[in-house]
Amino acid sequence: MLRFRRKEKIRNKAQSAAKRSNSDEAWEKKKKQQSCPIRSDLDVIWEEIEEGIARIYDGEAMLPKNRVELDTLIKNYCTSVHQQKKGTRGHKKTTNDIESIALELHQKISHFLENHLIDLQEEQEDHLTGECLLEFYTKVWEEYQSSSKVLNDIFAYFSDHWVEEEREKGYEGIFETYKLALVAWKDTIFQNLNKQVTNAVLNLIERERNGETINTRLIAGVIRSYVELGLIEEVLGDEGQTLRLYEEAFENQFLDDTEIFYTRDSEEFLRDNSVVEYTLQVEEILEEEQKRVKNYLHETTHDKLVKTCEQVLIEKHLDVLYEEFSHFLDEDKNNGLGRIYRLVARIPNGLVELKNIFKNHVYNQGVAAIDRCGDMPAKDSKHYIKTVLMYSKKYSTLVQDKFNNDRSFLEALDEACKQMTGKRVARKNIGIRSRSLVSLAHEPCMMSDNGVEACVTSIKIIP
CATH class of the missing domain: 1.20.1310 (5 helical Cullin repeat like)
Structure with missing residues (x-):
């Protein structure tokens, strides 16, 4: 039944798109038939607004004149509401009624976005995992984000006036259109898929650490979406917390996995190789991890990642490094001494014991x-x-x-x-x-x- 329902939704969506493909002329014809350029009845104009929004999110081309007409329709509606509100100043009930009409537009946009994302998610194959899941997530996100920015421009007048006024009054749950789109994404696609998506990203990173060539574009796309969703926190007033979602959904687990991976890897490497080779390996790893941040992680992860690597790869093995430093001094292996010094210098107070060894020698x-x-x-x-x-x-x-x-x-x-x-x-x-x-x-x-x-x-x- 679920598969049938999905196919039915896809078929209905295709039929709607076909109708719209014949409606560039119909759109213009309908405009000519309109008897009044400014209408305040939301039920009357929402059908046309929804049709225009659907075109945007279905990726269909919209003629410039149709885009202008949609902009004008929304602006005229907002202007009409604003003028009626001014004309009823002092009449609390009427003013509240008009405000509720604007709120209803905000809610209709929100409901459209949520339904659109639910449809997208239902079209996803249940068995998608790994890179296939990341391909789906990043593709849908990029298309959705691009469409949402267009939508934000179209509703700019609405956001600049009514939304801004309501937010200044302290009302929560009201956002400018782009951030409203982010809320819808977070409550649907992100809420349902973030754990699977994050695990798929972490699996790719581990494969890269093991020497495989991976598609870093997929990781970068997921990370950008997590960071972008942090704009919601900014709107809610949590200054300095705009990366909280990125940290909670990805970074914390990433750092934990990094510690586990290099704890195991360093112990195995030291068991099978010399300390000289280990110091060379650690320098290479630290350089690779810094490139990893530059290539597809958020820049704020850099210091945390480096610190985690230093603790696992250097601090946990200080006794081994100190002992080898003493041997290098006895054997005049200056290059090895320099590498150990550079590594141990990364650890707070790590050089104290190294200096004592040097002095005694x-x-x-x-x-x-x-x-x-x-x-x-x-x-x-x-x-x-x-x-x-x-x-x-x-x-x-x-x-x-x-x-x-x-x-x-x-x-x-x-x-x-x-x-x-x-x-x-x-x-x-x-x-x-x-x-x-x-x-x-x-x-x-x-x-x-x-x-x-x-x-x-x-x-x-x-x-």
Whole structure:
């Protein structure tokens, strides 16, 4: 019975369209037969208004003169109502009656839109899922939105006067025509299909994350519709909440799915690959996710998405990254050190432990190098100083090249050098203060190829 009813509606709709296709001349003929250009009886003129609206939403071409005539018909009706309202000022009952006539026009437009969308939805095949469902949703939305903007222009006079006046009085549920069309869409198509549509979009995104090529146009179309429906919230006075529908219908679930996907993906990747490969993979993922926002998501999702990825891909694996950072320092793998630094720097306070690892490494390496020099007379102590300066230059260059010249790491380097020179140089009875020795690492002469030799030569040892 449902299938039969749908076919019957489609047949009736086709018959109506056929009648209208023969009515470009009939429309003009009917206009000539009208005895009065301004009529206030809504029941009399609604049939013609409805026929014009139906043409718009069925995608039929409307001759410019017919468009002008429809505009004029609506404007004349609104003007007539407005003039009668002014003429009855002070007569409350009559004024209310006239206002109810305008409200009835608003309701008739609303009912037409709802019925039109119900018909569209009933024409949809029940089995549509996945990309087929998204094709249906985006196609119908784009056609409906375009038609609704045309309708909004036609009823602009009505919206600018009666609708605006009623909204200023604080009446709810009254919208300009385009937003009235959005309300109708939200209450029908969106209400019935948004969960299936959102799930289909999320499935496409997961397929793209797994390396498949997808039709991003479908996702972008759905996202635009969700964002556009937020205009209803703006009308209702929820300033700053125009993205609430987008967030509740899509973004929240999208971020949850992102966390689940990358939690599983990162654990599997680290199980089968090295940390070096993992850092490269994370940098690539972060770049891809930012492109994803640019290609088809709303721009406000960017920061939330990046933060979610950082928490899952970096913060949850900090212990692994810290351990590998220490290994890279031991093996002088500077490129790997730079990648870990860039990733960990994204996490609040993530660099604190990284800096401590760096500081301890510099200290231990420097102390071991000084100890390897053995005992020698104070007059030959420049050899110790040379060793300290070589380590200072080595790690200051590392900080500059791979750690973005991070001041906190330079301070950690200075502190490590002070500690190792204070304990070892003093013990070997070298006549130079540790603070003075560390400051040499920042002298301009240290920047040249033979900077260490030049600085050591300039030092005067106090016996």
